[in-house]
Amino acid sequence: MSDATDALAIGEPLMVLDGIHRRFMMGDEEVRALRGVSFTITKGEYVCIIGPSGSGKSTMMYLLGCLDTPSEGTYELAGYEVSELGDEELAALRNKYIGFVFQAFNLIPRTTTVDNVALPLRYAGVGIGERRRRAAQALERVGLGHRLDHTPDRLSGGERQRVAIARAIVTKPELLLCDEPTGNLDSRVGAEITRLFEELNHDMGVTVVIVTHDPNLAKRARRNIKLVDGQMVYDGPPQEGK
Amino acid sequence: MFEHVLSAFLALKANKIRAALTMLGVVIGVLAVTLLVGVGDGARIYLDEQISGLGTNLMTIVPGRRETRGFGPPAGNIARPLVMEDIQALERQGSLLRGISPMVMGGGAVRFKGRTRDTMILGVGPAFSDLRNMHVDRGSFVREEDVDSRRRVCVLGRTIVKELFGDENPLGQTVRLADGRFRVVGLMEERGTSLGFDLNDLVFIPVTAAMDLFNQDHLTQILTAARSKEDAPAASEEVEQILARRRNGERTFTIQSQDDLLKTFGALTGAMTLMLLAIASISLVVGGIGIMNIMLVSVRERTREIGVRRAVGATKSDILWQFLLESVVISSTGGGIGLALGASIVLALKRFAPSVPVALSPWIAAVAFGSSFVVGVLSGVVPARRAAELDPVEALRYE
Numbered sequence: 001m002s003d004a005t006d007a008l009a010i011g012e013p014l015m016v017l018d019g020i021h022r023r024f025m026m027g028d029e030e031v032r033a034l035r036g037v038s039f040t041i042t043k044g045e046y047v048c049i050i051g052p053s054g055s056g057k058s059t060m061m062y063l064l065g066c067l068d069t070p071s072e073g074t075y076e077l078a079g080y081e082v083s084e085l086g087d088e089e090l091a092a093l094r095n096k097y098i099g100f101v102f103q104a105f106n107l108i109p110r111t112t113t114v115d116n117v118a119l120p121l122r123y124a125g126v127g128i129g130e131r132r133r134r135a136a137q138a139l140e141r142v143g144l145g146h147r148l149d150h151t152p153d154r155l156s157g158g159e160r161q162r163v164a165i166a167r168a169i170v171t172k173p174e175l176l177l178c179d180e181p182t183g184n185l186d187s188r189v190g191a192e193i194t195r196l197f198e199e200l201n202h203d204m205g206v207t208v209v210i211v212t213h214d215p216n217l218a219k220r221a222r223r224n225i226k227l228v229d230g231q232m233v234y235d236g237p238p239q240e241g242k
Numbered sequence: 243m244f245e246h247v248l249s250a251f252l253a254l255k256a257n258k259i260r261a262a263l264t265m266l267g268v269v270i271g272v273l274a275v276t277l278l279v280g281v282g283d284g285a286r287i288y289l290d291e292q293i294s295g296l297g298t299n300l301m302t303i304v305p306g307r308r309e310t311r312g313f314g315p316p317a318g319n320i321a322r323p324l325v326m327e328d329i330q331a332l333e334r335q336g337s338l339l340r341g342i343s344p345m346v347m348g349g350g351a352v353r354f355k356g357r358t359r360d361t362m363i364l365g366v367g368p369a370f371s372d373l374r375n376m377h378v379d380r381g382s383f384v385r386e387e388d389v390d391s392r393r394r395v396c397v398l399g400r401t402i403v404k405e406l407f408g409d410e411n412p413l414g415q416t417v418r419l420a421d422g423r424f425r426v427v428g429l430m431e432e433r434g435t436s437l438g439f440d441l442n443d444l445v446f447i448p449v450t451a452a453m454d455l456f457n458q459d460h461l462t463q464i465l466t467a468a469r470s471k472e473d474a475p476a477a478s479e480e481v482e483q484i485l486a487r488r489r490n491g492e493r494t495f496t497i498q499s500q501d502d503l504l505k506t507f508g509a510l511t512g513a514m515t516l517m518l519l520a521i522a523s524i525s526l527v528v529g530g531i532g533i534m535n536i537m538l539v540s541v542r543e544r545t546r547e548i549g550v551r552r553a554v555g556a557t558k559s560d561i562l563w564q565f566l567l568e569s570v571v572i573s574s575t576g577g578g579i580g581l582a583l584g585a586s587i588v589l590a591l592k593r594f595a596p597s598v599p600v601a602l603s604p605w606i607a608a609v610a611f612g613s614s615f616v617v618g619v620l621s622g623v624v625p626a627r628r629a630a631e632l633d634p635v636e637a638l639r640y641e
Contacts, residue, residue: 067553067634088557095555102638106550110256122245123555167554 008078010044014174014207015064019073022059022230033059035230036073043174046201046208048218048238051227058179060227061211065098065177066090078174095123099168099206103180105160107152107167113139114148117166124171138166142196158189165196169206176200178210182217194220246560250567254575261572264536267529268576268617269583272610274522276584279606282515284599289507292436293500297375299340299474300500303464303481307494322494323460326449328485329367332466335484338477340467341369346452347462350420352398352445354406361402363419363445365452366465373467376441381413381428384448388427392450397428400442419445422455474499523613529576530617537569537625548629549637562630569622570615577614581607 008014022034033056041047051057062068063075066082067090075082078097085093099120107116114135121131139145142162152160161181168176176197182190194217201208210217218224219238226234254261305324329344336342346365351358370376371383378397388395396419403412412426424447433441453459468477478497486493541548548561556564588602 062635062638065553067638088559091552091555091557091560094553100550100553102550104546106546106638108547108550111252115252119551120554122249123551123557123560128245128248171555 008043008174010042010205012043013040013076014043014045014078015041015209016076017073018075020063020070020075021072022056022063022068023071033230034063034070034227037227037230037232038073039225039232039235041207041209043207044201044205045223046198046221047210047223047225048221049209049211049225049227050213050218052213054229055227056230057211057213057227059230061177061179064175064209065100066094091123095120095171097174099165099171099173099176101161101164101168101176101178101181103183105152105157105164105184107160107163109153110151112149112151113144113155113163113166116152116163117170119167120171135166135170138170139163141169142166156189157185158192161185161189161193162196165193165200169200169204172204172206174207176206176208178208178212180212180214181210182212182214187216190214190216246563246567247571249564250571253564253568254571260536260540264533264572265576265579267532268526268573268614269529269580271522271526271529271617272577272580272614273584273587274525275519275610275613276581276602276606277587278518278522279515279609280584280588280600280602282511282518283601283603283606285514286508286511287601288599289511290504293504293507295375295436296500297373297467298500299468299471299477300373301466301468301474301478301481302498303466303485304496304498305460305463305494307496322489322492324462324464324495325460328461328464328488331484331488332464332481336466336477336480338469338473338480340469341373342464342466343367343370343373344449344461345370345463345465346449346456346458348420348452348456350455351418352402352406353418354412354415357406359402359405361399361443361445363447363452363455365447365449365455367449370446370465373465376433377431378428379431381426383428384446388448389450392454393448394422394424394451395427395448396424397430397446398426399430399444400432401440402443402445403429419447420455422451424451474501519609526613526617530573530621533569533573533618534621534624537565537622538628540568541565541625541629544629545632545637545640548632549634549640552632552634553638558630561632562626565626565629566619566622569625570618573614573618573621574611577611577617580614581610584610 017040018038020034020037021032024031024033037060049057049060059068063070066077069083077093080093082090108119114132117135117138118131121134136145136148139148142165144159144162144166147155147159152163155163178197182193185193197208197210198220200206210221212218221238224234224236224238225232303324326344329342332339332342343366348363349360350363351360366384367389368384368386381397383397396417398412406417412429415426416423417426430442435441466481468474478499481497482493485495551561585602588600591598591600
């Protein structure tokens, strides 16, 4: 996967899902987490995937993040057919195209913010000096330029999520994939984080996909995809009152 | 690879106390290896020095047929004892020998002016002095003419001089040796102890006088030496042929070379060193198990971290290397510390307690460091594989 040359233009399809099924075995019972979901997300979109718990949101998030592969159906990310890729290629694909933001932040403890943020660059093969420099830039971008040498335990929840976002954007990915990013934050901080996503979407042109059941988050997106029982039941602009 | 080593160090830095405690097992293991092998090696070098200090390329011919290793039956009652004619034959026919000395050994009391000391009396020939590297300090050693005319003269070791004469000059004095009266003609130079035997507590007299004194006509043994190390096997062969010819081809004697002695003791100390090494290895194994244990705990504790790393682009092999190298770095660092401690103790002993035979040979360093590296790899493999095989989704969900 070469660098930058294959960057997509705004409006080109980034993620194409066609007839996605995902089944698990839970003991003897087969769980059908996703049952034939198809949609396309183009570069530059800002999408929330919503739905009640157990609707298959999380499964969808791991599939979209190339951490999991579908049991049936095809998923193309930036032109790569995910089910055909092996461990190393999937790792490279995640590294290059996807930035993850988790509900629980998932920063590495006892490690400085700058080294936390620099982590994806290490797997991209960037040298240590350069990756600290870029990590500092990313932290600057999320408003934490003054917290480079702090360890996560000395940061507030909002700050930790900003560090996680810096880590997600440090590789300049195509896709920012967020799993309940405001779930562990109070509403004021949550709103700040939401604003940050909107800015990044607007300024960097990064595609933002947020898996959430936070209605405040969902209604600020331009597009909502609603899953119920593993099937897509709505795809369109946010519905008022929901 | 450098990246992996770097992040291994970063991970250890993030967990200093745990890393230090984990290292401790290997530190102690390598320390034990260094010290115990140091003691074993010290003993070997000590014995080598002692045996080499006896002289060079020595051969001892003893009566009777026996294996070259171990200690044979007591002398006496041998069908064909060694006699002075054997010495003459060796002197006439031996071409590869540096000198030949007959030896008659016995114990007895030395008396002078009412003072007595029980000691060892050695009847020897003039060649003994050069062969065994034991020289007179004053006066002269046993001479050819002393042997020929069975003269009752003696040469005293330092301890005997000190005990019997104090500050008096012993040269020219007469001492009683067992039942005979002997004139002191020489004093031996100061010698230390060798293998626990005091080389200063000896009286030398002409071999013929010793045969008279102990009333025997055969020799206890014959001492000789090859001209050079290269000649040693041929010289041994030559001695064997000369003596066998005088016995109608029967080999009723045994030649023991210094080399045999070195080999015997070498095998002994080698076995001891190996045994010590085996004992020390046990502590190293225990240290390795400690590392494996902590690494397994660490993998479990850091399951989320592994998930995150996989999410941001780490491959399975990245994770494998990360944990394997952490284990190796812990173990090797522990090994390095243990080696440094062990080496310091050995060097300190050498300096402040020189009588303790210890040695620090480079191979200990290589073995100690190498084994700690291997321990690191072995105890890291299982935890690292477990970490690498984690499913990223499961790892991210892990509470």
